[in-house]
Amino acid sequence: MPSLPPSMLPHQPGSGPNAELRMLRNLLMAGCVAVLVNALLELSHGRLSPWDRWAYPLITVVFACGAALLHWRPRWERLVRRVTVVTLNVYLGAALYLVLLAQQGPPDLYQLVSNLYWLPLTYGCAFIFLSRRDALIVSACMYVTLFGGIFWLLQHGVIDPGPVPLGVILSNVAIAQLIYVVLLLAISNLRLDYLRTRERAEWMQQIAASDPLTGLANRRALNERLVGSMALLERHGQPLSLLMLDIDDFKQINDEHGHASGDAVLVELAGLMSEQLRVSDQLGRWGGEEFLVLAASTPLEAALELAERIRSATQAYRFSHGRPVTVSIGVAQAVSGERPEQLVARADVALYEAKRLGRNQVRLHRMDAQPGPHADTR
Numbered sequence: 001m002p003s004l005p006p007s008m009l010p011h012q013p014g015s016g017p018n019a020e021l022r023m024l025r026n027l028l029m030a031g032c033v034a035v036l037v038n039a040l041l042e043l044s045h046g047r048l049s050p051w052d053r054w055a056y057p058l059i060t061v062v063f064a065c066g067a068a069l070l071h072w073r074p075r076w077e078r079l080v081r082r083v084t085v086v087t088l089n090v091y092l093g094a095a096l097y098l099v100l101l102a103q104q105g106p107p108d109l110y111q112l113v114s115n116l117y118w119l120p121l122t123y124g125c126a127f128i129f130l131s132r133r134d135a136l137i138v139s140a141c142m143y144v145t146l147f148g149g150i151f152w153l154l155q156h157g158v159i160d161p162g163p164v165p166l167g168v169i170l171s172n173v174a175i176a177q178l179i180y181v182v183l184l185l186a187i188s189n190l191r192l193d194y195l196r197t198r199e200r201a202e203w204m205q206q207i208a209a210s211d212p213l214t215g216l217a218n219r220r221a222l223n224e225r226l227v228g229s230m231a232l233l234e235r236h237g238q239p240l241s242l243l244m245l246d247i248d249d250f251k252q253i254n255d256e257h258g259h260a261s262g263d264a265v266l267v268e269l270a271g272l273m274s275e276q277l278r279v280s281d282q283l284g285r286w287g288g289e290e291f292l293v294l295a296a297s298t299p300l301e302a303a304l305e306l307a308e309r310i311r312s313a314t315q316a317y318r319f320s321h322g323r324p325v326t327v328s329i330g331v332a333q334a335v336s337g338e339r340p341e342q343l344v345a346r347a348d349v350a351l352y353e354a355k356r357l358g359r360n361q362v363r364l365h366r367m368d369a370q371p372g373p374h375a376d377t378r
């Protein structure tokens with residue numbers, strides 16, 4: 001298997017697609033709502049702690065600003081990700097310590113429980129907002145700071161456990177949270193595998209559809225596009241013209257200047273032709289020194305003008321091997337009920353006619369003209 005392109009790196013925050021930015025924005029807005037609802041609930045039940053009176057509005061502002069920045073200033077994404085994680089982790093960590101230490105005697109049970117069940121959010125948030133490596137570092141720091149510190153304080157009698165078996169509860173929480181981190185790591189690995197596989201599939205699809213020398217669509221891709229364009233013609237009556245272009249005396253260029261110069265001519269001509277086309281047109285390499293243009297929404301007369309423009313631009317262009325190059329072009333307009341290969345064959349007939357009449361010219365193939373290989377072109 002060929003080596004993967006440089007873009008096939010582990011997903012990094014900051015390089016995510018728009019969909020991911022949207023998801024982060026929505027999460028931050030959902031976070032604002034959750035904090036406000038929680039604040040209202042606690043306020044109505046007289047359970048709002050003194051520090052949460054300050055912390056809740058602050059967190060809401062940070063999340064809201066983060067969402068706004070992701071929307072209006074997406075290049076600040078990295079900062080938003082980090083500030084979100086730091087805000088949440090510092091708040092939940094500090095709140096737990098405050099519950100355990102702020103008052104004399106055993107901690108307030110409601111405050112303790114409500115803080116403990118929000119704790120897993122710290123790890124989840126880290127794995128969503130940071131790269132896998134950073135999330136692991138943050139989770140490990142958080143884990144050690146929380147449980148290492150609290151167990152030490154418990155053991156040294158700084159925290160009064162009261163009648164509640166605080167040590168057992170916290171041990172359970174510590175084990176459960178270790179499992180959360182392992183699960184999040186597994187999910188993150190799966191996501192990474194998925195992203196890599198998707199990128200590899202897109203890359204292979206691109207390779208399968210493009211010509212390696214010129215980077216243009218290859219014959220397979222052209223065929224697919226042709227079938228699609230002819231379906232549009234059938235359904236909506238959109239005119240479609242096809243230009244088949246062949247470099248004149250290309251063998252001679254190869255023989256006199258070498259195969260590398262011949263390749264350079266193909267690449268230069270591909271660039272030159274691309275400049276002449278509209279975005280809706282499809283240019284591709286049909287094979288050898290033959291190119292095809294699918295000119296969408298283009299009737300025969302307009303296609304003739306386009307072909308003539310390409311022909312004269314080629315003649316005027318100074319190719320790198322130093323000799324003039326000319327092209328012959330056959331043009332045909334698709335008609336309803338026609339098969340793609342019939343359209344290609346008609347453009348080929350017109351091209352053959354252009355070659356026969358002396359090269360460096362454009363010939364048309366008309367369906368309504370007399371049958372026969374030459375009589376129906378002009």
Ligand SMILES: Nc1nc2c(ncn2[C@@H]2O[C@H](COP(=O)(O)OP(=O)(O)OP(=O)(O)O)[C@@H](O)[C@H]2O)c(=O)[nH]1
Nearest residue numbers: 246247248249250251252254259262263288289355
């Ligand atoms: N350098 C290079 N040459 C190619 C490539 N593909 C095909 N060719 C050469 O293109 C030449 C085509 O020669 P012919 O079919 O005789 O056509 P021609 O010399 O252009 O003559 P006319 O088409 O009649 O004007 C052959 O020598 C092929 O080897 C390619 O990718 N690179």
